[in-house]
Amino acid sequence: MAYLHRHIMSLPWISAALFGAQSPVVAQDTPRILNDKAVSAQTPLPDFSYAGYGFGSEPIPEVKTVLDVTEFGAIPDDGKDDSVALIAALTAAHEMAGPVRVQLQQGRYLLSEILWIEKSGIVLSGMGSGEGGTQLYMPRPLNQIDDGGALTEIREYLKDNDKYERLPDDNLEVLFSEYSWSAGFIWVRYPGGRHATYQESYDRPIETISAITAGDQFSRKLTVAAPDKLKIGDVLQVHWHNRQGPGGALIKSLYGDTDLKVGSRHWEKPDRPLVRQATRIEAIDGNVVTIADPLLHDINAQLPAYFARWDHLSDVGIQDLALTFPENPYFGHHNESGFNGVYFTGVHNGWIRNVHISEADAGILTDDLANVTISNIVTDGTHKAHYAVHVGNVHNLLVEELTVFNPTEHTFSFNTQSTKSVYKDSVAWHQPTLDQHAGANHQNLYDRITVHVVADQTTDDGKPMYDLFKAGGAGYWNPGHGRYNTTWNLQVIVKGNVPPDSPLVLFAGSEGPDARLVSVYGNRDIELDFTPEPYLEMLNQEIQTVPSLYDYQRLKR
DSSP, X not given: OHHHHHHHHTOHHHHHXXXXXXXOEEEOSOOHHHXXXXXXXXXXXXXXXXXXXXXXXXXXXXXXXXXXXXXXXXXXXSSSBOHHHHHHHHHHXXXXXXXXXXXXXXXXXXXXXXXXXXXXXXXXXXXXXXXXXXXXXXXXXXXXXXXXXXXXXXXXXXXXXXXXXEEGGGTEEEEOOTTSSSOOSEEEOOTTOOOSOOOGGGOOOOOEEEEEEEEOTTOSEEEESOGGXXXXXXXXXXXXXXXXXXXXXXXXXXXXSOOSOOOGGGTSOTXXXXXXXXXXXXXXXXXXXXXXXXXXXXXXXXXXXXXXXXXXXXXXXXXXXXXXXXXXXXXXXXXXXXXXXXXXXXXXXXXXXXXXXXXXXXXXXXXXXXXXXXXXXXXXXXXXXXXXXXXXXXXXXXXXXXXXXXXXXXXXXXXXXXXXXXXXXOEEOSXXXXXXXXXXXXXOEEEXXXXXXXXXXXXXXXXXXXXXXXXXXXXXXXXXXXXXXXXXXXXXXEEESSOTTSOEEEEEOSOOTTOEEEEEEESSOEEEEESSOOEEEEETEEESSSSOHHHHHHHHO
């Protein structure tokens, strides 16, 4: 019954009714940004429906070949550490041909080492994330575990760039933790891959496959210089560099005619691609190539781009597990000890689903991914997490049915160089944030999100206020986001500090240009203090005709 109650509470379309929300004004018409040609032409929306496994149109596969961890000595509920046995099972899986499901049984396993997954087709599976399911219990943090040098580069970067958390009033001066946005007890990576790029001294030559001579933003057809170097089914990356400095054409494409200050990181490393789009070759007709998803930017003489090799895994899954950490103290932002659940990197077409994570520093961290689905995730506990499910340096990542009960620094986070990614049908209960983390993130979607908030600030004229859009990111990566980031059907449930006859002001002081906000409503009237000014439609109105933009666009395909 407790599980059923929790599941019901997590559904955004009924949670307001359960908790006394006033009925919003319902708009019967489709938003003008969809049905008015003049508005939609002037205010384009990207097609977000390519996010997720198989570009949003293919089912996640079921893997029938099973390798039982019991055969390697991993026995649940015996009170013994299971690390050696679990690693042995995964080692055997890496030696097998074809997809394999590494199956854990019902009960609790003790884990004090990193479980590495470095081969396509491996699925780590339990029996479920709730009662009667499978639990991995990690009694020690990652800072007490040997990572084999995997984080050497980031440790050097933190020291070389003076990345310290300095709080003089608290007598605190400590180097940022490498576990703030990296590492996990389940760690997926391409063998020898380098996914989080920090130090230029570690940079490797980029293998160019073919120059791209022409392509239109939001189109799937390109003209290439060397079609003979391509074949249907290739999964490659399109790279755009900014070699033109602060006024470059790629900066203009990212941020438009903005007056906002654009940070120096956008041009100070010109040999690194500023924007990367992983995609698949679908058709080749002469020198015209069709790719699987729409282009993020134009390609022309002013905006050159090319296809590059991308080393990655595919069809890696983690499912039906609970990841539990002991109750542990919170030492502040960037001071995490490494109670991190999953670090998912270097994958095209993968998934994490049906996972319950308790008392984590970070539930799920991502990097260098494309077309991954993360679904039906619950995070809880009293420990404040840096992230629940982090979305950074990824393309076409879909996070759906995420329920966040625990406090977080960044709740729903589109982080550095996140593109065309989606949080959908998700709920947060403890002072959440929609964090658009500075770093060339653009064309991302918050779709049918519900947030439960307590107003904790007031405006100059005394109105209750909440900084829902509080964002992070270094100044050298500003603005907060690029063009076309969209919020669709956002429900705000006020739990306290706002009288019934008073509006709630939602503050957004660190956003980026050309945002789209379509339908923001709740159990109080909503006012916005949003800079820079977004396209805004249907404030204090719920969309019923198109409740999910992602679903609407996918059906149209």
